[in-house]
Amino acid sequence: MNIRSSSRHLxxxxxxxxxxxxxxxxxxxxxxxxxxxxxxxxxELDWPETLxxxxxxxxxxSVRDSTDGTLLGERxxxxxADPQRTSVTNTDGTPLVLNKWGRLGxxxxxxxVDVQSLIVExxxxxxxxLRELGLRPFVVGGTLLGAxxxxxxxxxxxxxxxxxxxxxxxxxxxxxxxFRVGRALADLGYELQRHSATxxxxxxxxxxxxxxxxxxxxxxxFSADGxxxxxxxxxxxxxxxxxxxxxxxxxxxxxxxxxxxxxxxLTINYDANWRTPIPGFVLDTPPETSRRxxxxxxxxxxxxxxxxxxxxxxxxxxxxxxxxxxxREDAExxxxxxxxxxxSTADAFEAPTLVDLGCGSGILSRQLARDRAERRVLxxxxxxxxxxxxxxxxQDERTDYEHVNLYRARSLAxxxxxxxxxxxxVVANHxxxxxxxxxxxxxxxxxxxxxxxxxxxxxxxxARPSTNVTFTDPTGWHLETAQLVAEAxxxxxxxxxxxxxxxxxxxxxxIKLAVVNGxxxxxxxxxAGRMPIGALVRLAPRTRAATPAVHSPGGRS
Amino acid sequence: MTIPNLMRRAAGRARRTLQSxxxxxxxxxxxxRAQQDRIxxxxxxxxxxxxxxxxxxxxxxxxxxxxxxxx
Numbered sequence: 195m196n197i198r199s200s201s202r203h204l205x206x207x208x209x210x211x212x213x214x215x216x217x218x219x220x221x222x223x224x225x226x227x228x229x230x231x232x233x234x235x236x237x238e239l240d241w242p243e244t245l246x247x248x249x250x251x252x253x254x255x256s257v258r259d260s261t262d263g264t265l266l267g268e269r270x271x272x273x274x275a276d277p278q279r280t281s282v283t284n285t286d287g288t289p290l291v292l293n294k295w296g297r298l299g300x301x302x303x304x305x306x307v308d309v310q311s312l313i314v315e316x317x318x319x320x321x322x323x324l325r326e327l328g329l330r331p332f333v334v335g336g337t338l339l340g341a342x343x344x345x346x347x348x349x350x351x352x353x354x355x356x357x358x359x360x361x362x363x364x365x366x367x368x369x370x371x372x373f374r375v376g377r378a379l380a381d382l383g384y385e386l387q388r389h390s391a392t393x394x395x396x397x398x399x400x401x402x403x404x405x406x407x408x409x410x411x412x413x414x415x416f417s418a419d420g421x422x423x424x425x426x427x428x429x430x431x432x433x434x435x436x437x438x439x440x441x442x443x444x445x446x447x448x449x450x451x452x453x454x455x456x457x458x459x460l461t462i463n464y465d466a467n468w469r470t471p472i473p474g475f476v477l478d479t480p481p482e483t484s485r486r487x488x489x490x491x492x493x494x495x496x497x498x499x500x501x502x503x504x505x506x507x508x509x510x511x512x513x514x515x516x517x518x519x520x521x522r523e524d525a526e527x528x529x530x531x532x533x534x535x536x537x538s539t540a541d542a543f544e545a546p547t548l549v550d551l552g553c554g555s556g557i558l559s560r561q562l563a564r565d566r567a568e569r570r571v572l573x574x575x576x577x578x579x580x581x582x583x584x585x586x587x588x589q590d591e592r593t594d595y596e597h598v599n600l601y602r603a604r605s606l607a608x609x610x611x612x613x614x615x616x617x618x619x620v621v622a623n624h625x626x627x628x629x630x631x632x633x634x635x636x637x638x639x640x641x642x643x644x645x646x647x648x649x650x651x652x653x654x655x656x657a658r659p660s661t662n663v664t665f666t667d668p669t670g671w672h673l674e675t676a677q678l679v680a681e682a683x684x685x686x687x688x689x690x691x692x693x694x695x696x697x698x699x700x701x702x703x704x705i706k707l708a709v710v711n712g713x714x715x716x717x718x719x720x721x722a723g724r725m726p727i728g729a730l731v732r733l734a735p736r737t738r739a740a741t742p743a744v745h746s747p748g749g750r751s
Numbered sequence: 752m753t754i755p756n757l758m759r760r761a762a763g764r765a766r767r768t769l770q771s772x773x774x775x776x777x778x779x780x781x782x783x784r785a786q787q788d789r790i791x792x793x794x795x796x797x798x799x800x801x802x803x804x805x806x807x808x809x810x811x812x813x814x815x816x817x818x819x820x821x822x
Contacts, residue, residue, distance in 0.1 A: 364804075365801070365805075365808075366804040366805070366807045366811075369808035369809075370812055373809075391805060391808060391809075485794075486801065489797075489798050489802050490801050490805060492802075492805050602809060603805075603810060603813070604812075604813060
């Protein structure tokens with residue numbers, strides 16, 4: 195087999211007919227596994243976007259058959275003139291592999307035997323704890339596949355997957371139960387991140403605070419139509435007796451419960467060829483299934499991986515010699531006009547607490563706290579990395595950073611949870627155009643809560659998309675003023691816009707910021723750019739009249 | 752009958768058929784579009800109803816926590 199490669203493409207020529215999956219390695223470190231069943235004897239692929247930043251220097255690319263490790267071909271290539279060897283590792287030097295979601299992560303085969311044993315041990319403990327909670331746990335996904343096929347964890351996987359079979363059939367009851375399960379697991383000491391109502395991820399950190407591995411916990415249930423469901427992917431025809439009573443599978447010496455008919459389960463989860471190892475296998479959830487599960491259980495993690503990577507990466511910069519704070523300001527330069535406008539606007543805000551919704555690394559929160567020493571600034575975000583960066587950079591005791599997820603109705607409870615009393619103000623810098631309409635509905639509500647509390651609300655956004663806008667990069671998204679006006683009116687709100695001058699790029703001169711009168715024609719420079727706009731939010735007159743200032747139980751019903 | 756004559760007659764027949772029945776095809780297309788629009792509309796309604804399940808679950812969860820007297 196021949197290999198050709200540039201920094202953009204990888205071409206594999208004369209692939210053996212029997213090969214279903216190949217492992218691509220740089221200097222013997224696996225970086226990517228590819229399901230090649232869909233291709234002919236020759237294929238040219240783009241290097242995945244997430245790998246491209248690492249394609250620097252030279253390496254020996256080798257391609258092996260994933261099933262038996264047979265070397266199919268190798269070749270020395272230079273991606274660039276840089277003298278170093280190409281390295282795809284994290285900041286600890288641990289090799290990273292492209293996972294089934296197209297993201298880079300640490301695969302189990304790169305973890306030590308000790309860590310793998312720990313994952314199995316922790317999975318066993320978790321199964322016991324779920325049983326103690328009165329649930330019916332069993333292993334699913336790659337953990338079940340590895341156990342059935344080889345009696346061990348899949349080397350190409352990156353976590354353990356455990357589900358519990360709910361007794362409920364109604365999605366609302368299943369979600370409600372899952373919220374309680376999540377709280378019970380948190381009470382047991384687990385660090386938990388919710389991707390949806392029924393998909394929880396338990397995070398396990400090392401002594402340095404870095405995440406070593408995950409265990410995913412899912413709810414599974416039979417819906418009223420008789421189908422088995424395990425969001426986010428599994429949905430298919432399965433009889434109760436194919437599920438219960440549970441059978442057993444082994445991972446090393448550990449015994450785990452499994453569906454009675456593992457063949458049926460794995461066929462629904464993967465396909466009828468689940469016995470053939472395809473490390474590059476990509477789960478292809480039917481759109482109607484995704485739509486159903488997203489509706490029933492939400493997408494609490496919508497774009498969160500992006501933001502975690504965005505703020506995680508900014509924190510590791512420093513080659514320029516600049517401080518981490520300066521580096522972050524540089525990375526967030528595109529939002530500077532909105533930041534400055536919100537600072538000047540919030541100068542007139544008088545509530546004792548100001549909430550910075552979608553605070554990111556907290557640049558604006560800190561500036562707002564410095565501007566007015568007497569007020570408490572509460573920065574809120576759903577990205578763990580963003581909140582960590584914000585807390586690291588904040589020396590100011592009047593600035594707090596807390597988790598809030600605008601894809602959840604629970605976000606409305608933030609005031610009670612974080613001790614915010616009336617009145618409070620809200621600002622949001624380039625949040626609304628980057629969260630989608632589901633998140634926006636709760637952002638509008640929080641702004642309305644601020645206004646009803648006697649506070650004020652303002653936000654900034656881009657009215658034009660970036661030239662290379664994509665679905666996967668929300669920083670390029672935009673909103674039009676007409677759409678915002680229409681949305682605001684649905685929440686009984688009015689919006690007043692002000693066009694903001696774009697910041698001049700740092701290398702071409704100092705940042706010049708000025709509010710442009712909204713009635714003036716938009717300058718040519720503004721037309722060419724992203725068109726940052728500031729927006730002041732007010733209660734529409736009818737809302738002011740209709741909403742009581744003091745809440746009472748509201749009589750009998 | 753010569754081949755050119757046969758072709759002329761077939762072409763004439765086709766022309767007459769198409770000219771006399773322009774409506775059914777156009778109507779089918781229009782019906783199909785209307786049905787597709789209706790399916791999209793219903794799909795959006797189903798999405799909203801499904802999202803209601805989540806809203807209900809979140810709100811019951813919140814209410815239960817908020818209204819449980821603290822020990």
